[in-house]
Amino acid sequence: MTDLQLSERTATMPGDQARPLKSDLLHINMGPQHPSTHGVLRLFITTDGEIVHTVTPYLGYLHRCAEKIAEGTTWHQYIVYTDRMDYLAAMNCNWGYCEAVEQLMRATGTEVEIPEYAQCVRVIIAELNRIASHLIAFGTYGLDLGAMTPFFYALREREAILNIFEKVCGARLMYSYYDIGGVKWDIPPDAMEEIKLFLKIFPKKLVEYNALLTENKIFVERLANVGVLDRETAIAYGCTGPVLRGSGVDWDLRRDEPWGIYDRFDFEVAIGRGQMGTLGDNWDRYYVRMLEMEQSVKIIEQAIAMMPAEGEIMAKMPRTLKVAPGEIFVRTEAPKGEMGFHIISDGGAEAFRCKTRSPAFHNLHVLEKLGEGQMISDLCATIGSLDLVLGEIDR
């Protein structure tokens, strides 16, 4: 696109010939510091007044060379770096990486048998973190649109989850709880009681959120028919997670390519149905997240029921892990989408290459397509519906 794009509107006065109105496009920087870009994302927008013509994301403001560091740290030490990718769903990122290393070990001949108890604990904690991540998505979405109160309610519920995590592993955001072969600590009994209490009160809170925000007419008017992402575009851009499911594609790795013990759970996969507007608009993506929180509660209840009374939390692993040479790509369903780890091992104590496929990175690029023709306010709404976390986009 050339620098000076002439708009093709025409001005007509009664009795005149139509003459073109020469107006320039406005180049605006929705800069790295902006309240609603969910992190240090720079969007270079060209607009014609309020209507956006092009959106170009500029990334890299949060790049911390995680993939290069993987080549210098041991398999075990790298778990703390996976925490810091999607920092709102650190447990899921941990699990993705650990699952990848374990599957590589199995593929190259080492037998890794994760105890049943540890498997159940892994599912409980991962689903709790999914709820926490979606709560932030819900809260900050309201904040982007001006409804500042649901954010505090979301954080209030998230505090309960973080308190549980604090009792379990001692940290509130960067857990590094999962380990290759299991989990590092057991769930203490008081944390288990808190989990059960949380499962009792949370569905009522979801009803409250739906009444306050989801069904609010102003909110619906802002979101419905805006940022419509159709199936083919979503699949072509590689979108995953709620962004893909909001466009009506029935694909969830937990059901379709289960890992761990996910094949034993009975839950519904939430997909968008275009209830309030077109299929694949912002409201659908948002509502998929609300429904996923309900389903996570179901999964956690089932996991608690099928957990054995006691068991080992960790398989027997050598002190310094060396993985036989090989490569593997394993993807798991993180809250933002499919988190993939492509690991290449050359037989040493450190990875040869650990590439992370982050879901938000691929979801972000659909913004270039969705942004055209929207107004700036709609752009903020669309960014919120994609649920971006710059930590995992930039790594």
Added chain:
Amino acid sequence: MDALREWLATTPMAQGMDPELLTGLAMLTFASLVLVGVALAAMIFIWCERKIAGYMQSRYGPMYTGRFHGWLQSIADGVKLLLKEDIWPANADKLLFRIGPLLVFTGAFLGYAVLPFSPTWVGANLDIGLLYAFAASSLVVTGVLAAGWGSNNKWSLFGAMRGAAQVVSYEIPLGLAVLPIVMSVGTLNLSQLIIAQQGYIWNWHVFNPIFFFAFFLYLISSLAEVNRLPFDLPETESELVSGYHTEYTGMKFAFFFLGEYADMFVVSAIAVTVFLGGWYTGIPAVDNFVHPAVVFIGKSVLLVMVQIWLRWTLPRLRVDQLMFVCWKVFIPATLGLVFLYGLSRVILR
């Protein structure tokens, strides 16, 4: 203000003073009193807003400055704003950048001249009081535009453009919504509008079926006039950082805020005057015991609290939805109300 002038005439220093000078002195005193009152009221409203916002969001709000629920927080903020560095953006238009906040505050402040706090406490008992109040509050638009352009910042310009469009558009339903009441009472004089509602509570204009809808349309239009959520596009915190007052620091920023809260009080006071019975409590027996100014200010404060409540509940409207609601819903509705009321007057005569 006549009462103030009379009282001043009895003081020792006014003996033998030129009557014109005495009138001028009375005006100056009145304006200073109102200025101090407005500043104090804005501070109290800001504190109220933060506390109410806090409790609605399951938290406390200010608690620290002033030990008892942070009542000194506003004063501390005022002192802080006074002491802040006055930052000027590069290539800012010197004149426009400077007068932006002043125009906004003046527009809001001018409206206080006609507010009838009590039968005798009126700044200027103008026969066109209502029209004057609406005209004075339109001065805010010039201030917003000056601030947006003078900031030399594209985001501020966005905010200013939206603000100007919004305020100018919503003045039409604002004025049209009070038109049925003006038709009913027959005057634009605010004190007369209140006196027409004396007696019991059902005399208040809001309980008349047609005026009831006019009241709600007026309330929502007044929210748009003062740039409050759900119409706070000019100063959207999450899109434009702060809209037209992004680049302002220190006292200029304080003036914007004072102007916003002052304007909130003015439009609430006009709503109370026109619809909610002014200084009458609604029970004639109680009217003798309670000072009318207390009733008037109390009711206005209540309406301001409703505005605060709405701010912390609702998301904001997009600018084209805002314009749609104004031009295609509110203006036909208010015009319809005017027509209906006129028809009812003709039929029921």
Added chain:
Amino acid sequence: MVKILNDIRESITSIATGMGITFRHLGKKPVTQQYPDERWSMPDRFRGFVHNDVPRCTACLACAKDCPVDCIYIETIGKGKERQMSRYAIDYNKCIWCSLCTEHCPTDCITMSHDYDHAVYRRERLVYEFVDEPVVPFKPPKPEKKPKPAATPATSATDAAATPATDAAATPKPSDDGSES
């Protein structure tokens, strides 16, 4: 026309419901805590500042090797029986509180304390030196020879003579990378 009336009705009901929810919250007790006047006690496993109990430290360097960001600085002087630890420092500018250092400590001298509020004005103050002058590393006592539970009396005597390899050896060498489990 019907659509507009429907829209108006939906607007009023949804906005009124929302306002009701926020209004109800006005009467509830807030969930926040007035820090720093009120603090709560941390759970047992809370990962605060790393603390090293130097008298029990065997200078095996397992924690320094496990640290993903290399924030533990250990310096030793001498070899063999005269080995002394001259510096044990943790650089809290880098520490990420991951507790990987505490996992493989043979004597559990390095633990995660419950402290979290040590803000400083200068970065150098965040490098904590645990050792003022060179100390002799701790030599854990040899564990008692436990008899094997179910074996025959003859084999149990020979087995009991062997030193169990689980707890730390007497003086681990610095270059030991702990490759045995």
